[in-house]
Amino acid sequence: MTTFGGSWTEQKAQIVEKYAQAYLQIMKERPWxxxxxxxxxxxxxIEISNSKEIEGxxxxxxxxNNPTSFDLYYFVELxxxxxxxxKKMVKKDFPExxxxxxxxxxxxxxKLADLSVFLNKNKNEFRVLAFIDPYGMELRWESVEKLKGYGLDLWLLLPTGLGTRLLTRSGRIPQKWMIKLESFLGISSETIQDTFYQKSMQTELFEEEQSLIKEKQSIQKLHTLFKNRLLSVFNYVSKPYVIRNKNNSIMYHFLLASNNRTAIKIANDIIKKYEL
Ligand SMILES: C[S@@+](CC[C@H](N)C(=O)[O-])C[C@H]1O[C@@H](n2cnc3c(N)ncnc32)[C@H](O)[C@@H]1O
Incomplete structure (x- = not known):
C-alpha cells in the first residue's frame, strides 16, 4: 500500500479513469x-490518511470492461x-x-526506452495510453523524447512545486539538485540559470560582483518550459490540472500530451470539470 496525500490523489485518479473510458470508447471502433x-x-x-484507503x-x-478492456496492461514499479x-491484487481480483x-x-x-523499441517494431499494430505518476523528478527527459512519432497518449504528473524548490533563491544550486533538474528538463545548467534567474551586477568599492535573482513566476515558467519541451515530441498538450497543497501552494501540473487533437479536447473537457 502507498501512503499519499489528499483529495487531489482521488481527483487525479478519476481524471485518468474517465479519460481511459473515453479512449476505449473510441478505440473499440478502431483496428489497433x-x-x-x-x-x-x-x-x-493508496492510503491517503491513517483511516482512509482509495483504489490505485x-x-x-x-x-x-465497458465500453471494452485494454488488450494489454504493462505496470512498472521500482x-x-x-x-x-x-501482482497479488491482479491474481486475486482479475484472474481472467x-x-x-x-x-x-x-x-x-x-521501460520507456523498451516501450519505444517495441512501438518501433509494432507501430501500426498498437495504440498506447501511458500514465506517468512519479512523486518527484524520477522521470528523465531523454525517456520522454524516445516516445516521438508514436500513437501514444501520455498523462504526466509534473512536479513543478518540487522543481521550483530546487531552484534556490540565491541561484547557488547544490550540484546534486542541478543534476536532477538537468536530467528532468533535458537542458543544461546554463539554460536553467538563464531561464529562471536574472543577473544583476553589484558594485563593491573595488570590484563588481554578479548576483542572481530568481524569477517570481518560476512555477509557471517551469510548466511553460516543460510544455514547450513536450511540444517538440507531441503535436498537442492539454491545459494543466493544477494540484495545490493545503496551503494553496502549487505542487504539480497534471496534463496530457498526444499527437491527436481529439484526445486533447477530451482531456481538456475532463480537466475543466475538476477545476475549482
Ligand atoms: C505516486 S506513486 C504512484 C501511485 C499510483 N499511480 C497509484 O495510483 O497507486 C509513485 C510510485 O512510483 C514508484 N517509483 C519511484 N521511482 C520509480 C522509478 N524510477 N520507476 C518506477 N517506479 C518508481 C514508487 O515506489 C511509488 O510506488
Missing part, C-alpha cells in the same frame, strides 16, 4: 490493439514490495485478465 502503460504503478491501493489507478484501469502487492497483465519491478526510464 490497445496497451495501457503505467510507469509508476504503485501497490494497487492500476486497479481502476483493470476494472474497466519497489519490490509494491510490485508484489500489485492475469495473462494480459505484465508487472515489472524496474526503473520506469528503462
Amino acid at each position: 490493439k490497445t496497451l495501457y502503460f503505467d510507469g509508476f504503478a504503485g501497490a494497487g491501493s 489507478v492500476a486497479k481502476r484501469i483493470l476494472k474497466i 519497489s519490490a514490495s509494491k510490485a508484489a502487492s500489485l 485478465k492475469e495473462k494480459f497483465v505484465f508487472i515489472v519491478q524496474q526503473d520506469c526510464n528503462q
Whole structure:
C-alpha cells in the first residue's frame, strides 16, 4: 500500500479513469490493439490518511470492461514490495485478465526506452495510453523524447512545486539538485540559470560582483518550459490540472500530451470539470 496525500490523489485518479473510458470508447471502433502503460504503478491501493484507503489507478484501469478492456496492461514499479502487492491484487481480483497483465519491478526510464523499441517494431499494430505518476523528478527527459512519432497518449504528473524548490533563491544550486533538474528538463545548467534567474551586477568599492535573482513566476515558467519541451515530441498538450497543497501552494501540473487533437479536447473537457 502507498501512503499519499489528499483529495487531489482521488481527483487525479478519476481524471485518468474517465479519460481511459473515453479512449476505449473510441478505440473499440478502431483496428489497433490497445496497451495501457503505467510507469509508476504503485501497490494497487493508496492510503491517503491513517483511516482512509482509495483504489490505485492500476486497479481502476483493470476494472474497466465497458465500453471494452485494454488488450494489454504493462505496470512498472521500482519497489519490490509494491510490485508484489500489485501482482497479488491482479491474481486475486482479475484472474481472467492475469495473462494480459505484465508487472515489472524496474526503473520506469528503462521501460520507456523498451516501450519505444517495441512501438518501433509494432507501430501500426498498437495504440498506447501511458500514465506517468512519479512523486518527484524520477522521470528523465531523454525517456520522454524516445516516445516521438508514436500513437501514444501520455498523462504526466509534473512536479513543478518540487522543481521550483530546487531552484534556490540565491541561484547557488547544490550540484546534486542541478543534476536532477538537468536530467528532468533535458537542458543544461546554463539554460536553467538563464531561464529562471536574472543577473544583476553589484558594485563593491573595488570590484563588481554578479548576483542572481530568481524569477517570481518560476512555477509557471517551469510548466511553460516543460510544455514547450513536450511540444517538440507531441503535436498537442492539454491545459494543466493544477494540484495545490493545503496551503494553496502549487505542487504539480497534471496534463496530457498526444499527437491527436481529439484526445486533447477530451482531456481538456475532463480537466475543466475538476477545476475549482
Ligand atoms: C505516486 S506513486 C504512484 C501511485 C499510483 N499511480 C497509484 O495510483 O497507486 C509513485 C510510485 O512510483 C514508484 N517509483 C519511484 N521511482 C520509480 C522509478 N524510477 N520507476 C518506477 N517506479 C518508481 C514508487 O515506489 C511509488 O510506488
